Amino acid sequence: MPASAPESSRAAGQKSTAVYTNRPVRRWLRLFLFYSLVMLLTGAVSVLFADLLWRSGWTGTSTILLILFVILFGLISIGCMHGIFGFFLRTFGDPDRITRLGDYKSQGIDGVSVAIVFPTYNEGVARVMEGLRTTYVSVEQTGQIQHFDFFVLSDSTDPAKWVEEEQRWCELVRELDALGRIYYRRRISNEGKKSGNVRDFLSTWGRRYRYFIVFDADSVMRGETIVDLVKLMEVHPQVGLIQSIPALVNAESLFGRIQQFANRLYGPIFIAGLNYWAQDLGNYWGHNAIIRTDPFMQYCDLPRLPGRKPFGGHILSHDFVEAALLLKENWQVWFAYDLEGSYEEIPQDMISNAQRDRRWCQGNLQHSLVLFGRGLRGISRIHFLMGIFGYLASPLWLLFLVTFNWALWNFKSSELSVIVTRGLTTPFLKLSGKQHAFLIFVICMSVLFVPKILALIDLAFDRERRRAFGGLQRATLSAVIETVFSSLHAPLQMLWHSKFVATILLGIGVNWGPQKRTANGIAWSEAIRRHWGQTALGIAWGAAVWRLDEATFWWFLPVLAGMLLAIPLSVFTSRMSLGARARSLGLFLTPEEIHPPSELDTLRVRMALLEKTQAPQPANAIIAEAVLDPYVNAIHVSLLREKQLNPEYRDALAKLGVGRPEVRELAEKLLGQGPEALTTDEKMLVLSDAEVVPWLHRQAWIRPSKALATWWQAAIRKYAR
Amino acid sequence: MDLSLESALNAPGTPAEPSGNIAGRALDEWNAAYAKVESYFHALRIQNKVLLGRLVIHVLKRAMRRAPQEPQLSATELAGEEMDAVVTEWFGQVLQEAPVSANHMLSTRGRLALLLVDMPGKWQEQFLHPPPWPEEFIKAMREAYLRAGPDFQLAKMAPRPLDLGPIATLSNLSMLPFRKMIIVWCGLMLLFVALFIVTHNSQQNEHLLNEFLTWVRNLFH
Numbered sequence: 052m053p054a055s056a057p058e059s060s061r062a063a064g065q066k067s068t069a070v071y072t073n074r075p076v077r078r079w080l081r082l083f084l085f086y087s088l089v090m091l092l093t094g095a096v097s098v099l100f101a102d103l104l105w106r107s108g109w110t111g112t113s114t115i116l117l118i119l120f121v122i123l124f125g126l127i128s129i130g131c132m133h134g135i136f137g138f139f140l141r142t143f144g145d146p147d148r149i150t151r152l153g154d155y156k157s158q159g160i161d162g163v164s165v166a167i168v169f170p171t172y173n174e175g176v177a178r179v180m181e182g183l184r185t186t187y188v189s190v191e192q193t194g195q196i197q198h199f200d201f202f203v204l205s206d207s208t209d210p211a212k213w214v215e216e217e218q219r220w221c222e223l224v225r226e227l228d229a230l231g232r233i234y235y236r237r238r239i240s241n242e243g244k245k246s247g248n249v250r251d252f253l254s255t256w257g258r259r260y261r262y263f264i265v266f267d268a269d270s271v272m273r274g275e276t277i278v279d280l281v282k283l284m285e286v287h288p289q290v291g292l293i294q295s296i297p298a299l300v301n302a303e304s305l306f307g308r309i310q311q312f313a314n315r316l317y318g319p320i321f322i323a324g325l326n327y328w329a330q331d332l333g334n335y336w337g338h339n340a341i342i343r344t345d346p347f348m349q350y351c352d353l354p355r356l357p358g359r360k361p362f363g364g365h366i367l368s369h370d371f372v373e374a375a376l377l378l379k380e381n382w383q384v385w386f387a388y389d390l391e392g393s394y395e396e397i398p399q400d401m402i403s404n405a406q407r408d409r410r411w412c413q414g415n416l417q418h419s420l421v422l423f424g425r426g427l428r429g430i431s432r433i434h435f436l437m438g439i440f441g442y443l444a445s446p447l448w449l450l451f452l453v454t455f456n457w458a459l460w461n462f463k464s465s466e467l468s469v470i471v472t473r474g475l476t477t478p479f480l481k482l483s484g485k486q487h488a489f490l491i492f493v494i495c496m497s498v499l500f501v502p503k504i505l506a507l508i509d510l511a512f513d514r515e516r517r518r519a520f521g522g523l524q525r526a527t528l529s530a531v532i533e534t535v536f537s538s539l540h541a542p543l544q545m546l547w548h549s550k551f552v553a554t555i556l557l558g559i560g561v562n563w564g565p566q567k568r569t570a571n572g573i574a575w576s577e578a579i580r581r582h583w584g585q586t587a588l589g590i591a592w593g594a595a596v597w598r599l600d601e602a603t604f605w606w607f608l609p610v611l612a613g614m615l616l617a618i619p620l621s622v623f624t625s626r627m628s629l630g631a632r633a634r635s636l637g638l639f640l641t642p643e644e645i646h647p648p649s650e651l652d653t654l655r656v657r658m659a660l661l662e663k664t665q666a667p668q669p670a671n672a673i674i675a676e677a678v679l680d681p682y683v684n685a686i687h688v689s690l691l692r693e694k695q696l697n698p699e700y701r702d703a704l705a706k707l708g709v710g711r712p713e714v715r716e717l718a719e720k721l722l723g724q725g726p727e728a729l730t731t732d733e734k735m736l737v738l739s740d741a742e743v744v745p746w747l748h749r750q751a752w753i754r755p756s757k758a759l760a761t762w763w764q765a766a767i768r769k770y771a772r
Numbered sequence: 773m774d775l776s777l778e779s780a781l782n783a784p785g786t787p788a789e790p791s792g793n794i795a796g797r798a799l800d801e802w803n804a805a806y807a808k809v810e811s812y813f814h815a816l817r818i819q820n821k822v823l824l825g826r827l828v829i830h831v832l833k834r835a836m837r838r839a840p841q842e843p844q845l846s847a848t849e850l851a852g853e854e855m856d857a858v859v860t861e862w863f864g865q866v867l868q869e870a871p872v873s874a875n876h877m878l879s880t881r882g883r884l885a886l887l888l889v890d891m892p893g894k895w896q897e898q899f900l901h902p903p904p905w906p907e908e909f910i911k912a913m914r915e916a917y918l919r920a921g922p923d924f925q926l927a928k929m930a931p932r933p934l935d936l937g938p939i940a941t942l943s944n945l946s947m948l949p950f951r952k953m954i955i956v957w958c959g960l961m962l963l964f965v966a967l968f969i970v971t972h973n974s975q976q977n978e979h980l981l982n983e984f985l986t987w988v989r990n991l992f993h
Contacts, residue, residue, distance in 0.1 A: 753848075
């Protein structure tokens with residue numbers, strides 16, 4: 052039975068316990084200070100806004116506008132405070148971070164066993180395996196490889212991906228001579244999605260490892276960083292989870308490079324600000340984090356939420372909830388925000404980015420059910436709220452704009468003239484109505500832009516970092532362009548997120564379908580298909596506002612511009628050529644682009660080589676390999692047989708229908724009519740049968756051509772030279 | 773390894789062949805069988821052409837010997853079966869394991885071992901070669917295995933119930949460790965609301981505010 056946090060800390064020695072003695076009080080003060088300033092800023096500006104509404108004549112819509120303003124301004128104030136606090140902490144030093152709370156560098160890790168897990172679900176197999184290879188080699192170079200086992204945890208439901216994963220895993224193991232160090236496991240059913248995948252790993256092998264590190268399919272980590280995380284866990288026995296902060300890397304399109312630049316430039320001050328109030332009650336982002344296995348296994352098996360989808364069922368965004376459950380049981384969760392060497396990739400265009408947001412949106416909205424869970428820490432509720440409002444803010448902003456338009460239309464149709472009365476600010480500022488409105492606008496813009504300006508000042512003070520971004524001038528110019536781009540992108544995000552929230556709440560699924568891309572980026576036809584609605588809305592909305600009041604139209608132009616330019620913006624920012632052009636002009640440079648760490652450099656070179664040498668395979672080609680290739684077939688069958696040793700997998704396979712005569716009939720159909728005659732599920736069933744797969748191999752090679760589908764005849768001919 | 777097909781073709785008791793036939797099958801049929809056997813050895817990454825030719829002939833010779841007794845089977849089927857038998861028998865000898873016809877365990881194990889010892893790169897000349905084999909090769913073949921995971925250490929993870937009830941929550945809110953903070957923040961917000969109401973509700977309030985502001989100004993002057 053795993054020990055609770057205090058028992059565990061006693062068992063592991065008191066080395067760092069003293070550090071935490073006063074922590075709850077200090078954290079309380081930090082939280083109070085941070086959110087009190089947020090409240091003060093929000094309250095003061097809200098009063099100013101309410102005053103403006105009062106001066107123009109209070110109506111029913113004024114109340115709605117005020118409520119929405121308070122919420123929306125509160126949210127941007129939180130962002131602004133993160134920037135301000137983070138800036139000061141970075142400038143004057145932040146002693147309260149996990150890397151400063153104990154001497155972890157000299158900590159040994161003898162006797163420690165760590166699993167590094169790569170959950171994958173129909174992802175690009177080559178990229179997953181190359182990411183693993185890079186991380187493995189990097190850990191090997193630390194001389195500590197003996198403490199680490201690597202697992203590819205596949206949940207893939209595409210038969211081609213499954214076979215390719217096995218094939219590439221075997222190649223990797225052979226090339227790195229890592230048999231017994233790098234493992235592969237595919238689940239029979241992907242129940243519980245990623246959290247279910249990790250849970251299945253823990254149920255099978257979790258007890259072997261003191262810690263496990265979760266990767267995403269596109270994650271890479273430096274070996275030294277991984278070892279540092281293990282050392283930190285060893286030094287701080289009360290810590291249940293440490294989240295590293297992944298830097299966005301490897302973007303090539305203009306969109307990707309802009310996002311990457313923003314992440315690298317603004318990220319550090321935001322995360323320092325977040326760490327200021329979160330401290331040991333941090334959060335988990337689902338990957339690039341080290342987790343203490345025992346408490347995680349004991350407390351973090353997620354319950355199914357009551358009710359139907361979208362809120363009921365499996366918890367989709369499991370990470371926040373898992374962190375909350377650890378915190379509930381008095382385990383600490385930290386952000387190790389100053390550890391470099393943790394990386395992830397991002398979508399290369401606006402449409403892919405929105406697709407990812409759709410998934411995250413549902414997961415975050417689902418947290419509203421957990422928000423009031425009994426016994427959760429207050430800070431966990433704040434983390435949940437911030438995640439929920441990350442998406443809910445969009446429909447609220449849309450509602451604010453629509454309400455404003457409604458009020459304008461109401462006023463115009465009443466044919467009354469504006470009479471601005473005296474207000475709270477009148478005795479001090481003597482502002483006209485327009486000046487008053489402009490003042491609020493300037494404050495809102497300042498709150499939005501202050502963190503960006505502070506990030507640039509932070510850069511200006513740091514010579515090494517300045518060089519890493521290609522110089523202050525280039526970074527400033529890039530930040531200005533990034534700000535213009537994000538201003539155009541924000542209204543589109545607003546429309547997308549509003550749609551996501553609405554469809555999720557109504558229980559309507561969104562089918563994105565396959566994306567049409569050219570080698571250079573999004574095709575024009577695809578952009579028109581995805582953005583025509585936003586553009587049409589922008590035109591209609593703009594025309595309506597123009598007709599109502601020309602002066603107001605110009606205030607609305609920044610919002611409308613994004614909608615009107617959605618199609619070209621989507622196409623051009625997805626272009627790899629424009630990304631490369633911007634790079635050659637010294638725009639959006641990041642430290643990893645100017646001086647790529649060896650692990651990223653190796654990954655980039657290997658991926659480029661793979662792209663050149665391995666042409667994309669036609670559909671079902673990998674099925675042919677699983678059946679015909681003597682080695683691929685042998686790997687697949689061996690893994691199926693090994694799977695049978697696990698009683699749970701054996702039962703699951705039996706439940707699936709493996710071993711029944713129907714599978715042999717399907718296999719006959721596969722040989723006689725080719726893979727097109729079988730559904731994906733049928734192919735998966737055939738490929739899951741450890742008796743049928745070698746039988747297929749033998750039959751395909753001994754039967755005369757006329758007894759095989761023409762598809763097989765063509766596949767066999769490929770082996771003739 | 774006998775490379776001549778003559779022994780198979782001129783076996784005692786073999787009736788005279790019509791022109792263009794070999795072992796009772798058309799030449800085209802044997803050509804198809806040859807191509808298929810050759811393709812299989814290609815699939816096993818046998819790159820040496822001399823070796824490849826020898827192996828294909830060896831398999832075909834066995835198929836031709838069987839051909840007269842099994843007229844219902846095509847040349848390709850016979851060659852395919854013989855190819856499978858030759859390879860599996862050889863695996864049995866190298867791995868010291870008896871072939872079991874019902875399952876394909878030996879064939880799978882053998883092919884996997886060939887891959888793991890890198891037969892195409894290091895030991896091509898040993899493939900289907902009769903004993904004796906180099907010690908290193910035998911050892912590598914017999915020890916070759918593929919483990920997809922370490923030994924299981926099965927454990928049961930059980931989800932703990934999470935009380936999500938709103939009534940429980942309402943009572944729980946009062947137990948929040950940050951309740952004092954929340955009270956202060958609510959007070960702060962109320963202050964702003966009060967400030968707004970006082971300054972906007974009536975002329976009397978406005979008068980009061982003006983007096984208050986004058987007092988503040990005087991205070992600083």
